[in-house]
Amino acid sequence: MDSVQRLVMKSNKCKSKNYENSTHKNRVFEVLQSSRNKNDSFCDIKLQTDDGTIVFGHKSILASATPYFKTMFFSVGESNKDLVKITKLDSTILKLLIDYIYTGEIMIAQENVQFVLVAADRLQLLYVEQVCVEFLQKQLDPSNCLGIKEFADLHNFKKLLSNCEAFIKKQFLEIVKYDEFLSLSSEEVIKLISCNDVNVPFEEKVYECVIKWVKHELNQRKHLLPNLMEHVRLPLVSKEYLVENVVNEPLLKNDPKCKEYVFEALHFQVIKSVNSFSIPKTVWSKPRQVQKIFLISSWSKSEKMYITNWYDPVTNQLQIVPEITYCNQSSILCVVKDEFVFLVCGETRCVGMTDISLQGNYNWVRKPNLLERRSSFRVCVLNDCIYAIGGNTENYDDYYKDFLNTIEVFSLDTQKWKTVSNKYSKSERRKFGVGVLNNLIYTVGGFNGSTYLKSVECYDPSLDKWYPVAEMSIERCNVGVGVLNGIMYVVGGANELGIHKCVEAYSPYNGVWTSIADMNLCRENPGNYNN
Structure with missing residues (x-):
């Protein structure tokens, strides 16, 4: 035997290895659970409910499973007792929870979930609390959410209460149809x-x-x-x-x-x-919440009118706002104060406004005309003022020469347009993009009548001055410009090579343009999100 052992010890192929019996733990707990059911001598603690029911267990197991029993069994008054009274707890629910401690399984149903949750909270069985809350959240509907909220509030179940309140606010119109609301x-x-x-x-x-x-x-x-x-x-x-x-x-x-x-x-x-x-x-x-409304605008050649559809994703409703006959296809939409929508038509100088806070009672109201006719111009909003920038005059015989280098601004306070910059740019440009970042207005790319531009300029309204900034990598006009988290993005556009799908990002902190992933499709005059 010693010789065999020495041979094994000398072998390089025999290395130490840890083995785990995956069924061992379950088998041990099965034996312990069986001993509880038989009330045998291995059980060292009896839990007695108000109706006299006795639930058997092992102090070491129960104390290991929850701080509630650990505190109980190690306290001076209870440590030597083999019988402890558990008051104000239904015996069926106590059995269910003690069985869970030994088996790791528990059956939750509509009939017992509230009782189990209250008891699990008392016995500090966190997992059972969690699954009960999840169960109740899945049961939420307009007919029962007020009752579940009352239950959560009574027992201070904060997560469940918060979810109930959010559900009630979202489903208000359905909830008020049920008797729970009337009570x-x-x-x-x-x-x-x-x-x-x-x-x-x-x-x-x-x-x-x-x-x-x-x-x-x-x-x-x-x-x-x-x-x-x-x-x-x-x-x-x-x-x-x-x-x-x-x-x-x-x-x-x-x-x-x-x-x-x-x-x-x-x-x-x-x-x-x-x-x-x-x-x-x-x-x-004021409306109770800011409505997230998408504007879908179009020009009808046959009807010679501007049509705007309003879609509210909260209510899933689409509404057609009364058409505008005094604007044409060159009109530009903009939003002021998240409330007033303006439609600015450069060629007719007409301006229309509607108030989205009126919650469905939308009508276009005429506002003061632009001071000059302009086509291929751009509009932006800064500090609740509307800026109409550049473009061409109405002289279409000299379409590529009669550039406007003025900026007009409309103030909600004065209800008037005024010229604020006689030279809006050092470069003649039309079909450019415009963006607002850090209280500055940027004009991006464009076309000067003979050449596509990659230059970018920045206007400071507080100083009435223009400044050149870094150029884009590609010349293009009709780009989309959006701002997100302090970065300006220029998307798509067109030049002599065609329509593009490239995207560049500008950081005002280092003054550098960075090319990022292309879009899947080429786009000209794309719409962009601004934040």
């Missing part, structure tokens, strides 16, 4: 309708749910109406709805405070019809 207290209704980010595309819906809630138990709730109406943003209700539905509502007509709210809303409509920009921007007159 809310007035304080809970006020908390909900006073949120700035509750998803209501039209304030009429908030008004309707308040009236519905009050009428559900009219005698007990009608005295609460003034407090509720304080949080309904009546100025945002359409004028037609206000006159047809709100003014004649008996509940409002019979309450002095509610009548005040209605009068203020009517007064707001009068101010708005005179001058949208003079409307006082109080919380009461």
Whole structure:
């Protein structure tokens, strides 16, 4: 035997190796779980619930699984006991959780999830808490979310509460259709309708749910109406709805405070019809959330009018705004203050404006004309002012020679256009791109009548001065310009070689252009995102 051992020791092929029995742990816990079920002598602790049920276990196992039992068994009063009372905990739920400690498995159902979650929180079984919260989150729907939110709030389950609140704000219009909403207290209704980010595309819906809630138990709730109406943003209700539905509502007509709210809303409509920009921007007159609306504009040659479609991804609704006949295909859209959309037509000098905060009541309103006719010009917005830059004059016989080197600016405050720079650029250029970065206006590339340009210039409105900056690597016109996270991106464009798919990025911090990945498709005059 010794000789064999010596031979093995001398062998270079025999190296140390660690072996693991993958079934060993499970088998040990199966034996321990079996001993619990048989109540045998290996169990050293008995847990007794209020109904007298005894659940057997092993102190070392339970203490290893959760700080709750570790603290209990190592405390002076409980360390030597073999029977511990677990009060205010259902015996079925306790058995389920102790079984989980031994098996690592637990069955969660609609009938027991709330009881299991409360008990798991008490016993500090974090994994069980987590899966219960996930289970409840998947069960959220408009008919039960208010009840689940109340449960989460009562037991201080912060993650579940936060998810419920987000769901309620998003699904508000569906939630108010169910009985859970009608059973809310007035304080809970006020908390909900006073949120700035509750998803209501039209304030009429908030008004309707308040009236519905009050009428559900009219005698007990009608005295609460003034407090509720304080949080309904009546100025945002359409004028037609206000006159047809709100003014004649008996509940409002019979309450002095509610009548005040209605009068203020009517007064707001009068101010708005005179001058949208003079409307006082109080919380009461602002939409509850900034609507993310995409503008899809087009020029109809057959109809000779400018058509704009408005798509709101929050409500998944598409709406056609009334057409504009005084603008043509050379018109440019821009947005001021995330609220006012302007359509600027250089060739007719006409300007139209609509207010997207009116929540569906969109109409184009004529604004003061540009001072000069211009084609192939560009528009940008800086500090809530609109800048119309460069382009050509109306003399199309000399289309490539009559360049405009002026900048006009429109102020919301004065409601007027004025010329701010008589020489907008050291280089004649048209069909250029324009971007705004760090309160400076950049004109990028373009065409000067004979040559495509790669030069870039920067205008500082505060000093009324132009400065040259680094050139792009490729000459091109009709580029798209976008700004994101302090970097300006120039996309696509065209020159004598055709339409391009290249992209360059400009950093104002080092004054350098960097070529980045090409687009998949070549594009001329592409639209770009700006932030």
